[in-house]
Amino acid sequence: MLPRPSVSDVVVLDRTELARGVILLGFHAPELVDVTRPGQFVMAIPPGGERAATALAIYEAQGERASLLFFVCGARTRELAELRPGDKLSLTGPLGNGFDLGAAANVAVVAGGVGIASVLLPAQQLTQRGSRVRLFYGARNVEFLVDRDRFANAGCELCCATDDGTLGHHGFITELLAQAEDKPDLILACGPSPMLRATAFVAAELGVRAQLALEETFACGVGGCWGCVVPLDRKSSQAPKFPKSAGDFVNARVCKEGPVFWAHELRW
Amino acid sequence: MSGMDLSVKIGKLELPYPTLMASGCYGSGEEFEAFADLSKIGAVVLKSVTREPRLGNPMPRLVPTPAGLLNAIGLQNPGIDWYLEHEVAKFAQRPCAVIGSVAAFSVDDYAYVTQRLAARDEIAAIELNISCPNVGSEGETFACDPALTGKVVRAVRAVTGKTLIVKLSPNVTDIAAIAAEAESAGADALAVINTLRGMSIDVHAWKPRLGNLTGGLSGPAIRPVAVLAVYEAARAVSIPIVGQGGIETASDALEFFLAGASAIAIGTANFTDPRIPEKIVNELGAYLEARGLRSLRDIVGKANVGFGTPFQYEGDVG
Numbered sequence: 301m302l303p304r305p306s307v308s309d310v311v312v313l314d315r316t317e318l319a320r321g322v323i324l325l326g327f328h329a330p331e332l333v334d335v336t337r338p339g340q341f342v343m344a345i346p347p348g349g350e351r352a353a354t355a356l357a358i359y360e361a362q363g364e365r366a367s368l369l370f371f372v373c374g375a376r377t378r379e380l381a382e383l384r385p386g387d388k389l390s391l392t393g394p395l396g397n398g399f400d401l402g403a404a405a406n407v408a409v410v411a412g413g414v415g416i417a418s419v420l421l422p423a424q425q426l427t428q429r430g431s432r433v434r435l436f437y438g439a440r441n442v443e444f445l446v447d448r449d450r451f452a453n454a455g456c457e458l459c460c461a462t463d464d465g466t467l468g469h470h471g472f473i474t475e476l477l478a479q480a481e482d483k484p485d486l487i488l489a490c491g492p493s494p495m496l497r498a499t500a501f502v503a504a505e506l507g508v509r510a511q512l513a514l515e516e517t518f519a520c521g522v523g524g525c526w527g528c529v530v531p532l533d534r535k536s537s538q539a540p541k542f543p544k545s546a547g548d549f550v551n552a553r554v555c556k557e558g559p560v561f562w563a564h565e566l567r568w
Numbered sequence: 569m570s571g572m573d574l575s576v577k578i579g580k581l582e583l584p585y586p587t588l589m590a591s592g593c594y595g596s597g598e599e600f601e602a603f604a605d606l607s608k609i610g611a612v613v614l615k616s617v618t619r620e621p622r623l624g625n626p627m628p629r630l631v632p633t634p635a636g637l638l639n640a641i642g643l644q645n646p647g648i649d650w651y652l653e654h655e656v657a658k659f660a661q662r663p664c665a666v667i668g669s670v671a672a673f674s675v676d677d678y679a680y681v682t683q684r685l686a687a688r689d690e691i692a693a694i695e696l697n698i699s700c701p702n703v704g705s706e707g708e709t710f711a712c713d714p715a716l717t718g719k720v721v722r723a724v725r726a727v728t729g730k731t732l733i734v735k736l737s738p739n740v741t742d743i744a745a746i747a748a749e750a751e752s753a754g755a756d757a758l759a760v761i762n763t764l765r766g767m768s769i770d771v772h773a774w775k776p777r778l779g780n781l782t783g784g785l786s787g788p789a790i791r792p793v794a795v796l797a798v799y800e801a802a803r804a805v806s807i808p809i810v811g812q813g814g815i816e817t818a819s820d821a822l823e824f825f826l827a828g829a830s831a832i833a834i835g836t837a838n839f840t841d842p843r844i845p846e847k848i849v850n851e852l853g854a855y856l857e858a859r860g861l862r863s864l865r866d867i868v869g870k871a872n873v874g875f876g877t878p879f880q881y882e883g884d885v886g
Contacts, residue, residue, distance in 0.1 A: 306603065524838070
């Protein structure tokens with residue numbers, strides 16, 4: 301049973317620019333901390349409410365503080381990046397299904413760029429219960445491999461890759477995943493779509509099940525508009541109920557049935 | 569706000585508030601129940617249902633645009649058989665009225681789906697979506713041609729006594745003519761307007777951004793277009809009009825009432841903040857109270873009063 305989401309006005313506590321355009325925004329939101337499952341997201345409504353809300357993963361949730369980690373890539377994220385401690389914003393959430401960590405004991409977490417925002421909570425939860433977590437973390441260069449220490453401190457083993465070779469493997473992070481020794485029993489991934497597709501491919505080759513946190517443009521974020529769909533095997537437990545006559549796949553909402561899907565059930 | 573009468577009558581349908589949640593924007597209400605008090609809205613207009621199941625358009629289906637949203641969902645729905653069997657029963661739990669929405673590609677199918685849907689007690693009224701811009705050209709053809717509009721409304725009128733709201737398209741030359749035709753064919757009310765057709769192109773990829781290539785534009789960007797459409801339709805008919813198109817605040821809503829709408833619908837604004845509908849209702853009450861008015865009916869169409877032929881300088885032609 302997923303927690304009941306709500307709309308809340310929160311106050312910004314801290315703002316840090318971790319790399320050029322990568323913003324970590326912390327705020328006081330005990331109501332969110334209590335109920336958030338790893339991999340869930342919020343719709344962030346900038347003050348004034350004149351712009352559509354934007355969907356962002358919940359990065360940290362501890363004590364009374366939660367945070368968002370995002371890359372400034374448009375008007376809405378630019379507005380959020382301008383917030384300073386003391387400013388208010390409204391959040392709708394937590395939304396979406398989140399990761400299913402099951403009983404996995406040896407987990408490979410794959411993150412590309414700002415996709416790191418979705419995977420801190422599951423990584424922390426896994427290490428806390430004694431599971432082995434290897435973080436496969438890729439970005440264009442070392443500057444954008446942000447917040448690595450936090451993962452190391454949480455007990456994750458780090459394997460990094462950069463497009464320009466400034467840290468770790470010079471190439472794609474999924475190449476490191478494919479070469480990993482001691483095969484994981486679960487893969488969690490969040491990042492750009494090509495990286496997720498490559499992760500799904502590698503997971504299938506390794507014979508390991510993978511959960512992918514997808515990113516999509518949302519309008520409502522709560523399942524009301526059907527604007528963010530992905531084709532899903534109709535036999536998936538996540539697939540919306542739909543007549544069999546329509547075919548062997550169903551368009552599932554990334555915001556409602558997802559954003560986390562089993563890689564082998566996606567028909568992309 | 570106590571004592572303010574915000575109630576509205578649309579055909580046989582009596583609603584405590586004049587705010588409808590626009591079709592396709594609010595799911596079946598269930599999706600928003602955690603964030604919005606549904607007992608403080610007039611009605612939810614459901615997502616359109618068709619005779620056969622539809623998987624909808626390919627992605628991407630959404631493109632944010634300046635002060636607006638371009639969408640091309642493509643009427644994804646499970647078809648009327650499945651809908652009646654698995655979904656309609658749960659609409660009885662909503663604390664507000666539930667209005668069914670019907671889309672089709674032929675006159676016969678409009679009548680067939682309407683007859684079956686309207687027969688259910690959970691459905692308080694029917695909105696006829698003859699103006700979806702995102703399913704080839706066929707869907708919208710009905711609302712773009714007065715004769716076809718008349719034909720489909722007459723066929724549907726013959727199969728149900730429930731309140732019939734006909735949703736018109738702004739993508740026409742003369743919306744007044746179509747509004748008049750819908751009224752004479754038996755419509756109880758009009759929903760004005762559906763989205764405006766639009767396109768957005770990715771200049772790096774050299775291709776349209778929407779999977780369907782074209783879409784329908786909503787949001788504040790289309791508000792003045794919608795206000796004018798309501799104004800023109802209201803002068804052509806005497807049935808109530810549900811004004812819609814980019815309403816985000818009570819002030820926006822008041823423009824529609826003054827232009828001639830008896831009720832309003834809120835769509836895209838729910839994506840900005842799901843608390844907007846309740847805020848609008850509260851502020852409409854305060855607006856009336858501040859002016860010593862008792863009812864919204866006192867302001868409907870009042871922007872028409874005193875407007876004759878626009879002033880022209882002597883010698884100007886046309």
